[in-house]
Amino acid sequence: MNFLFQGRQCELALEKFGLRLYVELIDNDETQATQTANKIVKKLSSSMRAVESLVLAPAAPRLFRSGQATVINQHTSLRRTYEYFRERASNPFVIEDEVKHFGAGNGIAHGMTIQSGKQLMQLHSFHDLVASVNAYLSLLEHHMVLALPFQGFDPSKHSLEKFIGSRWGDKYAQVFDLTRKDDKRYYDRLVEVVERWRNTYSHGGFEKGHGSSVYLHYEGIGAIPVGLSSATERAGIFFMPATDEDINHVYELFDEFDAWLSDTRMRFAMEWITNELQVRFDPAFRAELAEAMETPEQFSKYVEYNAYREDLAANMDY
Incomplete structure (x- = not known):
């Protein structure tokens, strides 16, 4: 996602090793670019409270009831x-x-x-x-x-x-x-x-x-x-x-x-x-x-297929 912040070109990108924020470097001034990045992160963090209370929290009960949830396997x-x-x-x-x-x-x-x-x-x-x-x-x-x-x-x-x-x-x-x-x-x-x-x-x-x-x-x-x-x-x-x-x-x-x-x-x-x-x-x-649990053999193939898909997603090999 590309956007402008205080006259600088910026980009948020979901990459293989996580979310990355890129800020335009002007006149090779890395200090100013770092300060701009810190301001963006601070504003994003503070805005999350509003997003959680106004958008996420009201929708959560409906999403839970409809099963639109994924539990991370720990x-x-x-x-x-x-x-x-x-x-x-x-x-x-x-x-x-x-x-x-x-x-x-x-x-x-x-x-x-x-x-x-x-x-x-x-x-x-x-x-x-x-x-x-x-x-x-x-x-x-x-x-x-x-x-x-x-x-x-x-x-x-x-x-x-x-x-x-x-x-x-x-x-x-x-x-x-x-x-x-x-x-x-x-x-x-x-x-x-x-x-x-x-x-x-x-x-x-x-x-x-x-x-x-x-x-x-x-x-x-x-x-x-x-x-x-x-x-x-x-x-x-x-x-x-x-x-x-x-x-x-x-x-x-x-x-x-x-x-x-x-x-x-x-x-x-x-x-x-x-x-x-x-x-x-x-x-x-x-x-x-x-359907997959009808036989152990069928289920093992289903597991193998989903493991392959998760590996592709983790490596961003779409």
């Missing part, structure tokens, strides 16, 4: 985040300076003095386990949004915007069928992990039924660390944040669940997602999906 970046923390939790590290700093009497973790590198490694594992569970649940929520068109989701009947903003359990109940044995079994097992590791550390560190959120003062015994379940229904004693058994249990579940999704429950959706293809919600795309 599978790779979210998966890498999960794998990063998983690797750290499974293979904890310890630095000599840390061991020295956290020597006996200098540091306390969950009421325990760190006396060795092994205890410090356990603390690292605990932190990274919590981070990896958060990352995995974020990845799962993303997958469930991307899987909607493959599950017969119709944005004219159900709110895509509301679904995106809902809790992970509500998403699961809409994408899966909790009356089916496997769907319900995996849901219950995921809830157990979420309640222990994610919700606890997303809500101020107060654990539900598993850990040392609170110390209760038992007469004749002393202060005992307990977990909370519906405030006072159950008290469970908990002394160590995360053992190797805890870590292995979580990741074995995640691996089993991933395999079930890819091999059985959401085979077509996961094939599309792991090929890093974007997901549209318009009627034409949903109709194409329904």
Whole structure:
């Protein structure tokens, strides 16, 4: 797009490596050209607020309902985040300076003095386990949004915007069928992990039924660390944040669940997602999906074709 700004010829161009702004160079004065470019960018940025409020926002509900929306596939970046923390939790590290700093009497973790590198490694594992569970649940929520068109989701009947903003359990109940044995079994097992590791550390560190959120003062015994379940229904004693058994249990579940999704429950959706293809919600795309999913072979050809088209678009080879 060509335009004039303060007497200079300018151009906005969408190129292979992104949006570019070109400003006419007058008398080889690069400083003036840079100042002009900065003014243009500033004005464009301020005008976006008006465009959003007057044009984009009023039209958004109609576009959502008609399925005129594309969800960007962030599978790779979210998966890498999960794998990063998983690797750290499974293979904890310890630095000599840390061991020295956290020597006996200098540091306390969950009421325990760190006396060795092994205890410090356990603390690292605990932190990274919590981070990896958060990352995995974020990845799962993303997958469930991307899987909607493959599950017969119709944005004219159900709110895509509301679904995106809902809790992970509500998403699961809409994408899966909790009356089916496997769907319900995996849901219950995921809830157990979420309640222990994610919700606890997303809500101020107060654990539900598993850990040392609170110390209760038992007469004749002393202060005992307990977990909370519906405030006072159950008290469970908990002394160590995360053992190797805890870590292995979580990741074995995640691996089993991933395999079930890819091999059985959401085979077509996961094939599309792991090929890093974007997901549209318009009627034409949903109709194409329904036809392509008639056989695995036909769907794989459809994925290959769309991957080729996205590569052409990314490389601007029209």
